[in-house]
Amino acid sequence: MARIAYFGPEGTFTEQAARSLAAAGDELIPFETVQLALAAVRKGETDAACVPVENSVEGPVPATLDTLAEAEPLVAVAEALLPVHFSILARPGTTEINTVASHPHALAQVRLWIEAHLPGARPIAASSTAAAAVAVQAGEFDAAVCAPVAAEHYPLEVRATEVADVRDARTRFLLVSKPRQLPEPTGADRTSIVAAAANRTGALAELLTELASRGINLTRLDARPSKTNFGEYRFFIDFEGHIAEPRIGDAVAALRRRCRNVRFLGSHPRADGVRATVEPSAGNADFVDAAEWLAAVRRGEQA
Numbered sequence: 001m002a003r004i005a006y007f008g009p010e011g012t013f014t015e016q017a018a019r020s021l022a023a024a025g026d027e028l029i030p031f032e033t034v035q036l037a038l039a040a041v042r043k044g045e046t047d048a049a050c051v052p053v054e055n056s057v058e059g060p061v062p063a064t065l066d067t068l069a070e071a072e073p074l075v076a077v078a079e080a081l082l083p084v085h086f087s088i089l090a091r092p093g094t095t096e097i098n099t100v101a102s103h104p105h106a107l108a109q110v111r112l113w114i115e116a117h118l119p120g121a122r123p124i125a126a127s128s129t130a131a132a133a134v135a136v137q138a139g140e141f142d143a144a145v146c147a148p149v150a151a152e153h154y155p156l157e158v159r160a161t162e163v164a165d166v167r168d169a170r171t172r173f174l175l176v177s178k179p180r181q182l183p184e185p186t187g188a189d190r191t192s193i194v195a196a197a198a199n200r201t202g203a204l205a206e207l208l209t210e211l212a213s214r215g216i217n218l219t220r221l222d223a224r225p226s227k228t229n230f231g232e233y234r235f236f237i238d239f240e241g242h243i244a245e246p247r248i249g250d251a252v253a254a255l256r257r258r259c260r261n262v263r264f265l266g267s268h269p270r271a272d273g274v275r276a277t278v279e280p281s282a283g284n285a286d287f288v289d290a291a292e293w294l295a296a297v298r299r300g301e302q303a
């Protein structure tokens with residue numbers, strides 16, 4: 001039985017994601033921020049943490065990326081992909097809605113709906129969708145934009161369901177733990193790293209070329225400021241494949257050679273099950289064959 005921290009409070013999308021990743025009997029423990037959920041794993045208070053990492057409409061979740069890049073290393077061991085549509089909750093009897101609170105990612109995804117259905121209502125940023133529900137319950141705001149499950153946790157009235165400006169929006173969540181034995185490769189895996197490229201002409205292009213030349217398909221590239229030197233960036237790179245595979249290991253070792261700093265953020269099965277596309281001559285068998293041939297040449301057994 002594992003203890004799993006999640007970005008809460010109860011009723012967030014992240015709780016839904018954590019439930020989908022947890023095994024029977026695991027204990028789920030809410031934390032008010034992404035940083036606190038990840039700190040709980042680092043301190044050993046929990047075995048893992050579930051946090052949002054990217055949204056198909058709003059892009060990366062900066063708190064997650066920055067916290068994974070700093071302090072003691074953590075690695076993603078699994079991921080979940082949730083469809084994201086929202087319920088609008090209000091206290092029973094509320095007639096006028098002047099303020100609508102939610103997580104900034106949620107507000108950004110219902111801006112048009114609010115303009116059309118609650119004209120003039122002021123959007124208010126809350127730490128999470130469920131924190132907005134708590135604030136509405138306390139009378140601080142009139143309505144909250146929430147995950148559908150929030151209606152089961154808070155005594156609020158559901159005013160609208162299936163709200164979303166963009167159909168089929170999705171958010172990807174990570175289950176993160178201290179570095180430990182990696183999940184087995186499945187053929188449909190994702191590897192994540194964060195790299196501080198040297199501050200010189202072509203440094204990022206060189207990193208990407210290390211991946212491209214080994215036929216590795218990127219699934220995400222985000223730049224975040226290093227925070228210490230203005231104009232210096234960290235690059236978060238996700239790509240298809242598992243670090244146990246020769247071609248992926250070869251590429252990550254090349255990045256380690258080239259960069260001031262590389263941190264491995266995990267290899268795990270993709271939630272969408274999409275198998276890696278491998279270019280001709282860039283398959284694992286090709287890398288193994290080339291390494292065996294080279295070893296034989298070096299032993300003087302082949303030319």
Ligand SMILES: O=C(O)C(=O)Cc1ccccc1
Pocket residue numbers: 007011012013014015052055084103105106127128129130147171
């Ligand atoms: O606030 C939440 O419920 C979260 O889990 C973060 C989030 C916010 C908006 C869309 C998806 C996830």
